[in-house]
Amino acid sequence: MSDPDEVSDAGADVPEYETVDVSVLLIGAGAAGARTAIELAECGVEDVLVLGKRSHGDAHTTWARGGINGALGTQDPEDSWAIHAADTLNEGHFLNDPQLVETVTAQMPDRLRELDEWGMEFSRTDDGKIDQRFFGAQSFRRTAFAGDHTGESLLNALVDRAQELSIPYQEDVMITKLLSDGDRVYGAVGFDMDSGDFILFNAGVVVLAAGGYAAIYNRHTSRDDENNGDGPALAYDAGAELMDMEFVQFHPTGMAVDEGDSEWEPWSGRLVTEAVRGEGGRLYNADGERFMERYSPTQMELDARDVVARAIAQEVAEGRGTDNGGVYLDISHKSESFIRERLPRMYARFDELGVDMAAEPIEVAPTAHYGMGGVSVNEYGETRVEGLFAIGETMAGVHGANRLGGNSLAETVAFGVVAGKHIAERGGGPGHIPTRLIKETAEPQFRGLAMLADRDGSHAVADVCIDLQNLMWEHAGILRDEESIKAGLAKLRALRRKTDDLAVGPVTSDSFEFAIDIGFMLTAAEAVLRGARERTESRGAHYRTDYPDVDTEWQRNIYFERADVGGMISHTEPVGTPSKPVQDAINEGYELDYHQLE
């Protein structure tokens, strides 16, 4: 939308709203929100409320497939947390915050064992240990998994644990604005998506665990109603900084389909898990060449996601792609029983569509998968706005210029624990929202929401969303250049004007939710485009055809903040240095040799 504040008419009555007082408000009930809530409860903080836009247990996390990383050493005892950190920094092209990386990798063996105790249904070795598989660009087998439905098993285990601890959960609530004076957060404003009631949350601490922003692209792996940038945009509006937004991971293997075929069309861009390659899948172009031999003879299909995605894009651009603009992924050299056991959901999905993965290849092409950027936080997951935390996919810093598969689920649970402990230690109750914030922020927001409902504008919300997603694919996609990014920013300004004139349904309608989401998407999109223009080099997932090389001067993070008088302003800062054990592991130069799989 349009920001409800801009729609608000100061003369109109303030609609009725309910007030909820709580010490800690957790916005988001995926793995990150759930794990934070569990930690808070275990530390004795009782006055906690978790909310999400969907019912309990239904968050984007359930779509995670291939696995979750932690150096347990089940298969490769020489693995360690420091090598895990080294692989993460290597893959992030040394733009990650080393301290945040180490916070994740050092904890993960314990976090995995704890999840096991809480009933997560890990796949196991013959002797009953948590099994671990290869995943791209990792030196050892450290990706623990539950078949190819790891996210669902993880969230089930966390929800069960949260229910055992009687943690309150409010479903179908959408937050539209945080209450902040720029220095401190006091709560949030939102509405019940079922009843349409408006709610003011008075909270001493707010944890944003509201997911990422990859769905601002037209080919993406997220659910359409998630990863629209809610988390980063809410934090930015409240005075926090965004960081590394230009780094968007294009997963090499989304489904490439005939878009004219109604049975296949809904599957366009949907994820084909990296586990297919991790279990030995091979990529071929339309001429039957195993083309990764040319791009990455050692790591082959299991090279970093950015390398494989660009290789596929290049094969297609040079005319060696399939009719559907993709390439072939083939695991048919493995037995049907192996595929059914290791990749059950993938096998079933293609089987339903009439393709037997054990007998023939599937078609794949790159798709927007994950935003490495997000909200800038310190070692506890706290933003520069006091009391406002951002964790999980909403936060930035762990993945740098490109993310290792299996590391984002790891980040959710690791930072859930760190943030939860820190909040418990600092203590405090619901707080007290200053009257000025109620009058100048909350009430105008409620008025704006009321006026947005049933609005009779000229542009359909869905059309504007699609225009925005197409714009991002065209102007900030896999290959970028100055001219195209500038044109994208100009188009974005025009699109923003359209959002003042949207046709919107009642508060409980999908179009109302998406009208608000468009506002979040515009913020995320602008930061991606601006970051992509500012970063005059190629690094990780950010590839500039006019600056094709890494520039060591650019080993810096780009931050965006909201200027007092309109507009986004940026600054850059150099990244930190890793600890000695991690630097030693980097110096050792561990690397996956794909051919050991064959």
Ligand SMILES: Cc1cc2nc3c(=O)[nH]c(=O)nc-3n(C[C@H](O)[C@H](O)[C@H](O)COP(=O)(O)OP(=O)(O)OC[C@H]3O[C@@H](n4cnc5c(N)ncnc54)[C@H](O)[C@@H]3O)c2cc1C
């Ligand atoms: C198809 C797919 C497969 C993946 N596979 C893997 C994998 O194998 N391994 C791996 O490590 N990672 C994987 N990932 C990434 C991983 O799934 C996510 O990064 C992770 O699950 C994010 O968890 P989260 O808790 O941060 O957010 P989410 O699970 O996205 O939860 C966000 C929560 O915030 C709520 N919310 C959002 N906006 C609002 C709002 N405005 N108001 C109120 N509530 C709001 C939502 O309702 C939801 O409850 C995959 C991603 C995709 C798309």
